[in-house]
Amino acid sequence: MHFSEYDTRLAGYAVIVNDDDEILLSWFNGGKDRLHAIWTLPGGGIEFDESIEAGTVREIKEETGFDAEVVRPLTTHSFTEARRNPIFSDSTDRPFKGVRVVYEARITGGTLGTLEVDGTTDRAEWLPIDSLQNVRHARIIDLGLDAWRAAV
Template sequence: MSLEFTDYHVRLAAYALLVDGADEVDGQERVLLTWWNGEGHSDPEWSLPGGGVDFEESIRDGLVREVYEETGYDVVPGALLADHFFTARGRTFDGWFRSQRFVFDATITGGELGTTEVGGSTDHAAWVSLAELEGQPRADIVDVALAARREREARR
C-alpha cells in the first residue's frame, strides 16, 4: 500500500528510557515504567514513560511534559536512542495513521515518583527490574528501547 502524506494522520510520540543501578533483591538493573490502563479498548500493560507530543511542542518538550505527568520526575532528555513507527487504522476516525515514536535516554533532575495526571491513560509508575519484567505484559516500545540500548552497549 502506498499513501501520500495527505492521505493519513500522524501521531508523534516521545519516550524516555530511564535505567538505574542494580536492584537489591535480584541484582538486576531497573527501568522506570508506567502502567498503561488500556483506555478501555486494550489490555493494560507496562510501557515507557512518554506519549503523544502536542501540536505546538517540540519532541523533547513533549517528552519532558509526558514523563512528568506519568512519573512525577523532572527530566533532561539525552541522546536519541531509537526511532520506531507503526501504521494502523484509526479507532476515532476513518482512515490510516502512522505512529512515529522517538526514544531518548534521559536524566532525572528532580521531582518524586508519583503520577500527576488525573483521568489519563497512566495509572501509576514504578521501577521494575529487568528480571521482574520478563513475562509481564508490556508495550512493544519497551522492547524497542531495551534492544536499542543493548545494541549501543555492544558497539562500545
C-alpha cells in the first residue's frame, strides 16, 4: 500500500528508571473508551513542526510534570491496523500505521504530576519494575524495558 493511502502517527516514548529500580509510567485513561485504560510509557504524538526528541521531552513534561532530557534511542516499534486511528475517534476509516520511537531519558527537574487537562493521561507514578507483571500495562513498556536492559 502506498504511503498516501493510510494515516501515520509518529510518537516518541521514554524509559525513565530511577535508582530504586522504579520506572516512571503514565496512566492512559483510554480516551473516549475508558475500557482501554492502561499503564504506558510517558510519551505520545509528535507535532508536525518538532523533532522526535523535542516532542518526547514535551510529552514527558505534559504527562508526568518532570523536565527531562533524552539520553539515547533504544528501539523502534511499528504496527498497522485496518481500522481508523485508534487514538482519534473523529478520523476517517483509512488504514492506520503507528510508528513509535523509544528513548532512554533522565529527569532534570520538575515535580511529579500530570499537566494535561482533558487529555488521555490522568496521572503518572513510579512503579517498581518487578511489579509490572501484576499490573495492566501496554506492550510498549516491555519493548522499552527489554531494549533498555540490552543497552545497559
